[in-house]
Amino acid sequence: MSPLIPKQSILVVDDTPENIDLLSEVLCDDYRIRVATSGEKALKIVYSDDPPDLILLDIMMPGLSGLEICRRLKTNPDRRRIPIIFVTAMSSTEDERIGLETGAVDYITKPISPPIVKARVRTHLALYDQSRELERMVRQRTHELMTTRQQIIRRLGRAAEFKDNETGNHVLRMSHYARLIAEQYGLGLEATSILFNTAPMHDIGKIGIPDSILLKPGKLNAEEWKIMYQHPIMGAEIIGKHENDLLETARIIALTHHEKWDGSGYPQGLKGECIPLEGRIVAIADVFDALVSERPYKKPVPLDEALAYMESQAGIHFDPALMQAFKAALPEILRIREIYADENGSLTDLEFHIAEIYDNRDSPVGYPEVLKHTGDCN
Structure with missing residues (x-):
């Protein structure tokens, strides 16, 4: 990527540091990675003056769950267009249905496959860029x-x-x-x-x-x-x-x-x-x-x-x-x-x-x- 073009920002939200480290390692060469270990910290970042371009969000977390974070963001007119991808160990079809109905654009199950994560992130960022350009x-x-x-x-x-x-x-x-x-x-x-x-x-x-x-x-x-x-x-x-x-x-x-x-x-x-x-x-x-x-x-x-x-x-x-x-x-x-x-x-x-x-x-x-x-x- 040209040094004149800033890297797109991805927020990784997970209460387990090892999961954050893994996702960060997979994506850090191409994107600017920001992290949050709780829902509360994630919302502060998203509502800041420098919101992320995409969110990788765990579902099962203490305090605010990933589903609740997603619901809150989708009711906020200024932030609801940010694409959210759930990255979770909840792998049943019913879990995936609930996640997508809550407002996520995609659903990735753990353990992750690095090529799949890269491909999904690249696709949804491209779609988000197109959406913003159309807007x-x-x-x-x-x-x-x-x-x-x-x-x-x-x-x-x-x-x-x-x-x-x-x-x-x-x-x-x-x-x-x-x-x-x-x-x-x-x-x-x-x-x-x-x-x-x-x-x-x-x-x-x-x-x-x-x-x-x-x-x-x-x-x-x-x-x-x-x-x-x-x-x-x-x-x-x-x-x-x-x-x-x-x-x-x-x-x-x-x-x-x-x-x-x-x-x-x-x-x-x-x-x-x-x-x-x-x-x-x-x-x-x-x-x-x-x-x-x-x-x-x-x-x-x-x-x-x-x-x-x-x-x-x-x-x-x-x-x-x-x-x-x-x-x-x-x-x-x-x-x-x-x-x-x-x-x-x-x-x-x-x-x-x-x-x-x-x-x-x-x-x-x-x-x-x-x-x-x-x-x-x-």
Whole structure:
């Protein structure tokens, strides 16, 4: 074996030193041998930062038996793929059946035959290498697909912004706000990442709203508001139903980010926890950015007034528990607001910030006077 390629590691577990010595002698020329004389010591090695590539495991040992060690490892997602070969004096067909059903890839009886041990170890290490390479390729391909989907989602979110008259950085700011609220709320890393990458699609349904309504310079009449209220449904239909978590979350956000905690929102009038968590989080992020941002038709609401309004809507528009998370995340939210300030450049100019940090308007009902603008529906 080339000195540049490290030897594969084999853990030999047996309570009899003579058996360890024999197996070590058979394999030491080709592999790095590690040993354990008890189940407890074996588990410490396997759970270390340098786990073995294969385990040769005796069954009959004091304390933890080989079968119990195998069972424990097969229930651990990080270690269950390590191939285990039982090397034991228990030679009946029933013993072999139990060993293989427990999760071992092979079963060698004592006294061992060195050529058989070498051949079985070589075969199962080769299979394990192939399995790991396939997993690596799948992870890489999955990452590529996820990245492509994320880029499509961001671009579609940007398309909705071009359709409306909001500033381009709105989707960036509110996506980061949503991420920070989710983190403070205790949402898991994967779910938070999905939320961050799908929040830009929240208003994709505006693509389906006629310009005569969306960009109308005056107040909307009742019929026009009726059409405007359909943009969450349009957004959900544009995205469509998917089994993929990323796209399904985008659909849920588009459909539910205008629902309100007290049931007075739209389009479904959902109430409380009947509103999906993602929609509740995005609602807070979206409205806050609308309040504190300048628009062609309004000046930004002073921060203290905006925060007072947000607080007043806990239990009315917003989930009270999520509002606590919003307040806890506020220092970081304000930092994001500065980084992605509209005067710093457009969406295209600022996209590089995404990797550095992580890789609105509504119906006039119940909003401060400054938001009661004709197309105020995000």
